[in-house]
Amino acid sequence: MDIHRARFVPYPPSAINALAFSHTPSDDNEEDSDCLRLAIGRANGNVEIWNPAKGTWLQEKVFSGGKDRSVEGLAWIQDPDEEDEQGKVVPGRLRLFSIGYSSSVTEWDLVKGIPARHSNGNHSEVWCFAAQPRIDTSKKNKGAQETPMVQNLVAGCADGTLVLLSTADDELRFDKFLSRPSGKRARVLSVTYKDRNTVVAGFADSMIRVFDTRNGQTIRNISLGSGPPGGPKDILVWKVKCLPNGDLVSGDSTGDLRFYDGKNYSQFQRISGHEADILDLSASRDGTMLFSGGMDRRTSVYTCSKKSGPVGRKNGAWRKLSHKRYHDHDVKAMATYDGKTMSVLVSGGIDTQTIVVPIRGFGKELSRTLPTLPANPPLTSATGARLMVSWWNCELRIWRVKKHQDVNEKPKMVARLALRGDENITSATISKDGTMLATSTASGVKFFQLSTSKSDSGTGLRIKKLESPDIPGAKLVTFSADRKWLAIVTHDGHVLLARVVYPTEELERPRIVTQVVRLPRFSRPSERSDCLNGSWGLYNRSITHAEFSADSTSLAVADIAGYIDSWVIQGYEDFTAPEVDIDETTSISPEDDDESDNGDAGQKQPTTIMGQRWILNPSGHLLPRVDSTPLLLSFEPTFEDSRPQPNGNPAVHPTRNNPHPHSQEVLSSEQRLLVVTAQHSIYEFELLVGRLSEWSRRNPRSSYPQQFRILDNLAKGCVWDVTEDYRRIWLYGERWLFMFDLSQDLPLPGGLRGESVMANGDSDNSPAGKKRKRDLLIDTPRKGKSGAGDAVPDKEAPVTKIRKLISGEAGKSSGPNWVDLDTPKKLKGEDDDSQHALTNLRRAASKGDEVSLPNRDNHSPEKASSDNALKVTTREPWWHTFKYRPILGIVPISEDSQRPEVVLVERPSWDLDLPPRFVGRHE
Numbered sequence: 001m002d003i004h005r006a007r008f009v010p011y012p013p014s015a016i017n018a019l020a021f022s023h024t025p026s027d028d029n030e031e032d033s034d035c036l037r038l039a040i041g042r043a044n045g046n047v048e049i050w051n052p053a054k055g056t057w058l059q060e061k062v063f064s065g066g067k068d069r070s071v072e073g074l075a076w077i078q079d080p081d082e083e084d085e086q087g088k089v090v091p092g093r094l095r096l097f098s099i100g101y102s103s104s105v106t107e108w109d110l111v112k113g114i115p116a117r118h119s120n121g122n123h124s125e126v127w128c129f130a131a132q133p134r135i136d137t138s139k140k141n142k143g144a145q146e147t148p149m150v151q152n153l154v155a156g157c158a159d160g161t162l163v164l165l166s167t168a169d170d171e172l173r174f175d176k177f178l179s180r181p182s183g184k185r186a187r188v189l190s191v192t193y194k195d196r197n198t199v200v201a202g203f204a205d206s207m208i209r210v211f212d213t214r215n216g217q218t219i220r221n222i223s224l225g226s227g228p229p230g231g232p233k234d235i236l237v238w239k240v241k242c243l244p245n246g247d248l249v250s251g252d253s254t255g256d257l258r259f260y261d262g263k264n265y266s267q268f269q270r271i272s273g274h275e276a277d278i279l280d281l282s283a284s285r286d287g288t289m290l291f292s293g294g295m296d297r298r299t300s301v302y303t304c305s306k307k308s309g310p311v312g313r314k315n316g317a318w319r320k321l322s323h324k325r326y327h328d329h330d331v332k333a334m335a336t337y338d339g340k341t342m343s344v345l346v347s348g349g350i351d352t353q354t355i356v357v358p359i360r361g362f363g364k365e366l367s368r369t370l371p372t373l374p375a376n377p378p379l380t381s382a383t384g385a386r387l388m389v390s391w392w393n394c395e396l397r398i399w400r401v402k403k404h405q406d407v408n409e410k411p412k413m414v415a416r417l418a419l420r421g422d423e424n425i426t427s428a429t430i431s432k433d434g435t436m437l438a439t440s441t442a443s444g445v446k447f448f449q450l451s452t453s454k455s456d457s458g459t460g461l462r463i464k465k466l467e468s469p470d471i472p473g474a475k476l477v478t479f480s481a482d483r484k485w486l487a488i489v490t491h492d493g494h495v496l497l498a499r500v501v502y503p504t505e506e507l508e509r510p511r512i513v514t515q516v517v518r519l520p521r522f523s524r525p526s527e528r529s530d531c532l533n534g535s536w537g538l539y540n541r542s543i544t545h546a547e548f549s550a551d552s553t554s555l556a557v558a559d560i561a562g563y564i565d566s567w568v569i570q571g572y573e574d575f576t577a578p579e580v581d582i583d584e585t586t587s588i589s590p591e592d593d594d595e596s597d598n599g600d601a602g603q604k605q606p607t608t609i610m611g612q613r614w615i616l617n618p619s620g621h622l623l624p625r626v627d628s629t630p631l632l633l634s635f636e637p638t639f640e641d642s643r644p645q646p647n648g649n650p651a652v653h654p655t656r657n658n659p660h661p662h663s664q665e666v667l668s669s670e671q672r673l674l675v676v677t678a679q680h681s682i683y684e685f686e687l688l689v690g691r692l693s694e695w696s697r698r699n700p701r702s703s704y705p706q707q708f709r710i711l712d713n714l715a716k717g718c719v720w721d722v723t724e725d726y727r728r729i730w731l732y733g734e735r736w737l738f739m740f741d742l743s744q745d746l747p748l749p750g751g752l753r754g755e756s757v758m759a760n761g762d763s764d765n766s767p768a769g770k771k772r773k774r775d776l777l778i779d780t781p782r783k784g785k786s787g788a789g790d791a792v793p794d795k796e797a798p799v800t801k802i803r804k805l806i807s808g809e810a811g812k813s814s815g816p817n818w819v820d821l822d823t824p825k826k827l828k829g830e831d832d833d834s835q836h837a838l839t840n841l842r843r844a845a846s847k848g849d850e851v852s853l854p855n856r857d858n859h860s861p862e863k864a865s866s867d868n869a870l871k872v873t874t875r876e877p878w879w880h881t882f883k884y885r886p887i888l889g890i891v892p893i894s895e896d897s898q899r900p901e902v903v904l905v906e907r908p909s910w911d912l913d914l915p916p917r918f919v920g921r922h923e
């Protein structure tokens with residue numbers, strides 16, 4: 001396989017301005033909620049929703065922003081719990097709010113991924129805001145029962161105004177002014193709740209003010225004094241934070257942390273923690289650990305003992321423990337979650353990276369960097385025209401890639417498109433022959449025709465916009481391989497199909513059929529009601545991936561819950577039949593469509609277009625729910641049409657008794673669908689039968705290579721390389737590339753005789769094999785329990801040996817035995833023969849003979865002859881490399897099945913165009 005390594009494709013990652021966790025644990029014995037989510041706000045207006053998933057860290061959704069929009073703050077609230085008709089307590093709904101360079105506060109619809117409402121008022125730009133603490137229902141008393149359970153918002157403005165916003169009755173509206181602009185009209189830079197009735201705000205005039213939200217009175221004015229000599233007179237209070245014991249802590253433009261008593265608001269300690277401005281603060285749940293991030297790129301850690309800190313304060317109770325530079329630029333946002341299992345600090349800034357640092361395991365576990373590039377690559381290609389499309393924000397570019405033999409010919413940008421409007425591009429797709437282009441935003445779907453320009457070079461492309469039906473905003477669009485159908489996934493969760501009619505002798509330009517077909521989805525068992533799924537919508541049923549089969553006769557989609565819906569096409573294309581035939585006598589049955597009628601787009605009646613109709617896959621309900629959220633869907637390519645075309649006119653003519661006839665014939669050849677989940681499980685389904693393929697049944701997750709099972713970066717795409725001799729799938733993440741040959745079985749660890757066959761062909765019983773296995777296990781990261789990085793390797797510990805005494809029968813201890821701590825530990829399921837018994841039986845049954853170990857000579861790693869070509873010299877079941885990173889995406893660029901070509905787009909961090917950063921005194 002030939003690889004074009006490309007770094008010419010621009011993709012500017014956006015800075016992180018805000019971080020917020022959806023939950024705050026309140027009890028030591030409280031389990032971490034399955035609904036825990038992390039919201040990340042970026043400078044381009046996008047909001048990313050991440051699921052920690054006990055350390056997996058999956059990017060579930062991206063809410064697209066728009067032009068000149070920026071997310072400067074995020075806050076979560078949860079509506080009060082309610083009781084249903086059976087008397088069961090139903091958790092309240094999670095709600096997410098954001099601000100950014102405007103006078104409005106925006107609430108996001110978590111199910112649809114679009115803004116739900118805005119709150120405007122007679123005040124200036126909102127610079128900061130905070131959510132009111134939620135009442136702990138397990139500890140409330142009689143008086144607390146009468147207190148409103150809603151969580152309101154307080155917003156600080158550029159003119160010094162503090163505004164209270166009410167979220168009651170599922171609304172977001174202005175309540176009252178908490179404070180009016182002062183004489184200096186100093187900006188409110190930070191605000192937080194001390195309790196449900198007390199607000200603490202940091203201003204740009206060296207002041208911290210405490211307000212009572214019930215009557216608007218100012219409880220205390222705290223002055224920080226004047227700035228250092230030679231600097232500005234006023235100190236900017238960038239962040240104020242309330243500790244669990246009631247004390248206050250502030251970070252300001254001088255780089256100092258100041259601690260204040262929670263009762264009389266007097267300053268009792270001051271620590272110089274940074275060389276420049278402190279931009280954010282975060283604390284652990286018990287208040288004994290404090291983290292600060294600032295312009296000097298440092299992440300500083302402070303600690304205090306429980307006796308001298310929150311319980312009984314003494315001079316010097318807080319002390320700086322350490323600082324480290326996890327980031328390459330300003331650290332602008334920090335958030336902590338310190339629960340029973342997960343205990344992490346998440347930080348982000350201008351360098352666009354998200355760093356996860358352990359709290360409870362600080363010093364015992366490693367930090368971790370979350371993927372910076374999108375989980376769904378913003379790349380697509382037209383293999384028939386050797387075109388590649390990339391997009392970001394509101395801009396889209398098309399590149400033409402020459403053949404690999406033309407080493408002197410660099411890829412050339414042949415077209416550039418900037419969409420009108422303010423919304424960012426959510427998805428884009430190009431037809432296989434490179435003649436049609438479709439893009440989607442939050443406001444609608446647009447179609448374009450691509451044609452060769454009449455310039456002197458003749459290498460450019462002309463882009464013409466096509467008239468299209470009124471289609472609502474979408475988050476996913478994809479063309480079928482025959483370019484006749486466009487699948488559209490709307491924000492409401494509907495799957496629509498648009499039919500494209502191409503030019504003929506009578507038609508000069510392509511056109512889109514005015515009628516859009518809406519596809520029904522299978523009814524599924526009702527999701528358990530929680531704070532994400534309820535009567536307002538089903539968050540877990542949001543579709544994340546959509547894919548057509550290679551012969552354009554099947555369509556499959558996957559959602560967050562792990563369900564897969566599929567459809568097949570009935571009938572043959574017939575231009576003599578009515579273009580659109582809607583059977584109004586019947587409609588989609590309610591049990592087949594679990595979506596509501598609100599915001600319905602397209603027809604709910606069965607619709608036949610040019611003699612063809614899409615129906616639910618008859619065996620689709622047999623497809624099992626996968627173990628976790630699917631990361632990608634991909635159909636295995638086929639080399640020939642799945643069914644022969646009939647002779648003569650295939651038209652089905654209407655009659656008096658059958659006014660809406662259509663062909664009942666569907667495709668006959670099997671479609672293989674590959675699904676990779678968040679737990680890195682690989683499933684291959686036989687779609688039309690509704691079952692796992694034989695390869696998946698013979699190769700469970702326990703047979704995967706250890707190098708693949710320990711990956712911490714999730715898969716984001718795949719490329720097929722299928723011939724008559726092998727069936728290879730190339731999976732890739734941001735920092736790795738793996739190949740699996742689905743025509744071969746993976747070697748089982750342990751085999752039948754306790755003997756493990758490694759990927760390099762050496763047995764573990766040989767001295768070389770034992771050493772290699774030992775090195776592999778020692779270097780294997782062991783998952784920590786906090787949700788951050790892996791545990792610090794034992795070999796880095798200062799103690800390397802322990803003495804073990806074994807008691808004898810007579811009570812006398814035998815001689816001491818020295819045990820090396822570097823001895824590799826047995827991995828879970830490493831030599832468990834019983835775990836692979838069923839797999840061995842399945843493999844034996846498929847071969848029709850006795851069970852035998854795989855041939856060791858056939859499992860040598862694949863050799864790369866150069867950086868741009870990966871040539872196979874032997875038949876190996878798997879291979880991997882880590883030399884390509886960070887990978888934005890990989891797309892095929894040719895149709896040659898004998899020697900496929902792909903474009904691998906890399907976006908190294910040193911290519912980022914970052915503003916000047918702070919330079920310290922010692923640098």
